[in-house]
Amino acid sequence: MNIRQKIVLSIFVAFAGMGLLGSISYDHLLRIGEALRLAEVVDDLSNDILEVRRYEKNYLLYAMDEDYRESLLYVDKSLDIIRGSIAPSGDGQAAAEGEADFAGLRAQLEGYRRTFGELAAMTGKTPPEAVEKAQTMLREQGKGLVGTSRRIKEVQRDGILRIVDNLKRQLLLSTLALIFLGLGFSWVVGRRIITALHLIENTTRQVAKGHFQAIDLPASRDETRDVVKALNRMIVELDKRQNQLLQEKKLASLGVLTSGIAHQLNNPLNNISTSCQILREEDIGKNDAFVGQMLDNIHHEVLRSRDIVKGLLEFSRENEFSIKPTRLAEVVDRSVGLVAAQLPADVDIARRVPDDLCVPMDPQRMQEVFLNLFLNAAQAIGNTPGTITVSAGRDPEAGQAVIRVEDTGRGIVPEHLGRIFDPFFTLKEVGKGTGLGLSVVFGIVKKHGGTIVAESEPGQGAAFIIRLPLGAPACPRDDAEDGPKEVPIA
Numbered sequence: 001m002n003i004r005q006k007i008v009l010s011i012f013v014a015f016a017g018m019g020l021l022g023s024i025s026y027d028h029l030l031r032i033g034e035a036l037r038l039a040e041v042v043d044d045l046s047n048d049i050l051e052v053r054r055y056e057k058n059y060l061l062y063a064m065d066e067d068y069r070e071s072l073l074y075v076d077k078s079l080d081i082i083r084g085s086i087a088p089s090g091d092g093q094a095a096a097e098g099e100a101d102f103a104g105l106r107a108q109l110e111g112y113r114r115t116f117g118e119l120a121a122m123t124g125k126t127p128p129e130a131v132e133k134a135q136t137m138l139r140e141q142g143k144g145l146v147g148t149s150r151r152i153k154e155v156q157r158d159g160i161l162r163i164v165d166n167l168k169r170q171l172l173l174s175t176l177a178l179i180f181l182g183l184g185f186s187w188v189v190g191r192r193i194i195t196a197l198h199l200i201e202n203t204t205r206q207v208a209k210g211h212f213q214a215i216d217l218p219a220s221r222d223e224t225r226d227v228v229k230a231l232n233r234m235i236v237e238l239d240k241r242q243n244q245l246l247q248e249k250k251l252a253s254l255g256v257l258t259s260g261i262a263h264q265l266n267n268p269l270n271n272i273s274t275s276c277q278i279l280r281e282e283d284i285g286k287n288d289a290f291v292g293q294m295l296d297n298i299h300h301e302v303l304r305s306r307d308i309v310k311g312l313l314e315f316s317r318e319n320e321f322s323i324k325p326t327r328l329a330e331v332v333d334r335s336v337g338l339v340a341a342q343l344p345a346d347v348d349i350a351r352r353v354p355d356d357l358c359v360p361m362d363p364q365r366m367q368e369v370f371l372n373l374f375l376n377a378a379q380a381i382g383n384t385p386g387t388i389t390v391s392a393g394r395d396p397e398a399g400q401a402v403i404r405v406e407d408t409g410r411g412i413v414p415e416h417l418g419r420i421f422d423p424f425f426t427l428k429e430v431g432k433g434t435g436l437g438l439s440v441v442f443g444i445v446k447k448h449g450g451t452i453v454a455e456s457e458p459g460q461g462a463a464f465i466i467r468l469p470l471g472a473p474a475c476p477r478d479d480a481e482d483g484p485k486e487v488p489i490a
Helices: 003-062 065-085 096-121 128-208 223-281 289-316 328-342 363-381 437-447
Strands: 324-327 347-352 358-361 386-395 400-407 451-456 462-469
Touching: 003 065, 003 096, 003 128, 065 096, 096 128, 128 223, 223 289, 324 328, 324 363, 328 347, 328 358, 328 363, 328 386, 347 363, 358 363, 358 462, 363 386, 363 400, 363 437, 363 462, 437 451
Parallel strands: 347 386
Antiparallel strands: 324 358, 386 400, 400 462, 451 462
């Protein structure tokens, strides 16, 4: 039996014991009540018999008919009491011995009445010896009446005391039984619970110290074993999360290193750009089309490299979260420039973002959002040709900018779709992902006051829809007033 079943059984036994004890006590109280009622009747009967004897003595002294009639009146009252008590009212509580005493007293009363009647019927012609004999017999019968009534009173009194003693003994035994049962239950169940609590305490201390060692399962088949299993699962997950966090720290260190390298690359790039401009200004290659073309190519690639380094520096720089009106197309272009070198050659990024769409955002954080989404999309497409499409537009009714990033990859199965934003949840192979990318994306979008949802059908790609509040942004004006027009959102 497990601990839960033991507790239920103990509660059931406790209630059953209390119910049995209550029923026994109630039965004894009923018997005491019946015995007290009968004792009251016996006391009345004893008093009536004493009255019979009193009038008997008066008659024997004064021979008055009034005393004779009073004596017989009390005899009849006593017989009525006996007739009402010799067969108790259906509960069977009167003892057999008591019934026999009542029957004997009734016979004595009837014999006493006959003897008294014979004595009262004697006249002056009756021999004195016969009268004396009748008087002696009447006295003896009267003494027998008193003795029998006293014996009945003693029997009833002893019966009441016996019932009370039995009740006290049963209450004492039942109380001791309940106490021992409670102590035994507390020792058995409490020992299991305390053992489990000590085990949990020791395990959490070991985990706090960084020791992720599984616990041996106990031999018992109760909740303690389930607790240990849950602790072992927790230890495995904690060990896994620890390794993932270490990987994240490595990636953070790599980001710092990348920032330093990008900063160092700025100087040679500036020197190359300056040298190229000097050569062009000195008319070197002016008469040689090929040299001129090469100088133009060098200058163009230096500018492109400088933009990449600038993007790396901006991405790696730690800035306070700051929302300002920003052209969404510029953030998307910078993100594409940073991620382009990591995409397979047969994966293209299509951009359908209006140049005039201005959204309040933190450019650096939103760039991180797009980088994560682009890299996830590229990994979902894999080694097959595919396209990542970024589109954006306004939803005037909701006052939001709607951004859609979709790919032509393998899609997400329905059972995983609801968990992709959970921390540490990943569908990638071990060592290729930590499960934090989409969780970070969700946090950044939420911090902007927006929402992000995923839509996917297995084998048909996936789409991530971001909604950000538009507000009333005022982006810096430039000369590009005739850029692409807004793409409406259905």
